[in-house]
Amino acid sequence: MTDQTSNIMSKRNVPQFFKPLYHSRAFRALWIGNTLSVFGSSITGIIIPLLVYSLTQSTVAMGFVMTAYMLPNVLILPFAGIIVDKVNRAKLMRMTDIVRCAMAFIIMSLGMSGQLTIHLLSGIAIVLGIMDGLFQPAFSAMRATVFTQDIRTSANALNQLSIQGMRLLGPALGGMIVTVWSAPIGFGIDGLTYLVSFICLLFLTKEGEIKKAVTDSKKSSFIRDCFGGIEIIKQNTWLWVTILAFCFINICTTGITVIIIPWLMNVHHHFPSYVYGLVMSGQAVGAALAAFIFGMRQTWRHRGLIAYLGIAIGGAAFMIMPFVPNPSILTLLMTIEGLGSMSFGLVWETSLQDLVAPEAFGRVASIDMLGSFALIPVGYMFTGWFASAIGGVSAMLVLSCLTLLLIAIVLCIPAIRKFD
Structure with missing residues (x-):
């Protein structure tokens, strides 16, 4: 040989x-x-x-x-x-x-x-x-x-x-x-x-080189080119529905993670500061576990269900956390949340790479990131005000339920539910 x-x-x-x-x-x-x-x-x-x-x-x-x-x-x-x-x-x-x-x-x-x-x-x-x-x-x-x-x-x-x-x-x-x-x-x-x-x-x-698949004889403006990713996204239901949905889902989930969970650990449960770090480390452990499992197979079926049910599992974990005064169980719940969120993230990343042509990927990625990031500062402000108005536990439950409701609505769309 x-x-x-x-x-x-x-x-x-x-x-x-x-x-x-x-x-x-x-x-x-x-x-x-x-x-x-x-x-x-x-x-x-x-x-x-x-x-x-x-x-x-x-x-x-x-x-x-x-x-x-x-x-x-x-x-x-x-x-x-x-x-x-x-x-x-x-x-x-x-x-x-x-x-x-x-x-x-x-x-x-x-x-x-x-x-x-x-x-x-x-x-x-x-x-x-x-x-x-x-x-x-x-x-x-x-x-x-x-x-x-x-x-x-x-x-x-x-x-x-x-x-x-x-x-x-x-x-x-x-x-x-x-x-x-x-x-x-x-x-x-x-x-x-x-x-x-x-x-x-x-x-x-x-x-790093850009390979153009088709030469377009028509000239377009710079501004129109900048938002050309929108036209590509509109052609695929999985892309535009998911980007639109996560403009609002991200407000709920990031608001809970960044604003309410620190309050929950330090004020509601009166835990020492190191417990907050331990609980949040569970999120990274869950994400790493999801990545390891996802990478064991070359292809996955029923990717739409895997992605959205992953976020739903995380939302359910958030709903339980206010009623659990045990640091170990809280860490486990954040591990579950990290696993679910990363499951969605990996499906989303691979689906973008499968569906979007390389020569247009930058524009689509920028629109995706804009949808993910643009409303997050507003979400932080809203979550802080909302938690102050109705209480941290109530706000966490409402935002978690809203997350689950948005997921249920999105899964009613056949193109999302059957995305493979």
Whole structure:
């Protein structure tokens, strides 16, 4: 038996979950770069609030910094899609990585020299918001190209498994860095991960190129091109119904997760702060478990039911949580919620890659992200007001029931229920 034949046979014997690592150099490059980048972002995600409060001791300042990041991120998304579909995606991602790397090192330098102010941090947050608004649609479109049909399910699952793993490790390391050294050091580590991501993206050459399937002789305006993804989405019931539904489902689920659950842990149940961290870690464990299970098979049937029932299971778990004063059971419930949410996320990701042509993927991804993110700040404000008006437990029950009602309505549509 020749070495080449032996190599082919060994690849055939690789479990389905790990096939992307063996079959695709492009996947390895994209996966390694993104995994490390998420790790760095997870570190700074826990450090930024500590840094802001050390500078100002103000919750208003924290809200200002987050708005400075989120607003340009949302505003650029409609335009990011057409940019992603017009230029080399790998080059665009490398550009954003270099800029984000520079911003991270600037924060580190200013912080260590004692010159960092809340105004400078907010200005850098604006730049980072713009860069992330460009990077995410490009990364989504690149996944659609690199995650080819033969490895798509496993590639999406492995990608999500690594992301959840980094989101578990990153905050713990971030807290250790602040305790042992200083907060700015975390931004230096984040900058290094962006640099590694940039190097990994150098291995993606032809994958970043845009291949036009059809040449359109008609000229269209830039604004019309920016929203061209809407026309593509309208042609498929699964796409437009799901994006529309999750504009509202996300308001309910993220409002519960970000606003009400911290209140539930610290005020309603009077648990120590570390219990909140333990309970929330269950969400990442559940998501990782879903990714592992999803990646064990090349294809899944009844994807519409799997996706929406996953969200329904999470909504049911939210309904039980106010009546359970046991940290272990609460952690288990958040694990179930994470498993259900990730089941939806993986089905959605693979369905986008199956249904949308590569040359239009950036525009569709940007519209998808706009639908997911645009109303979330409004949802946070509404959830806070609603919980204050009727009580946290009542608000959690109402929002959970509303989530289940929206899912039931969507599943009444045959194209959603029978999506395979």
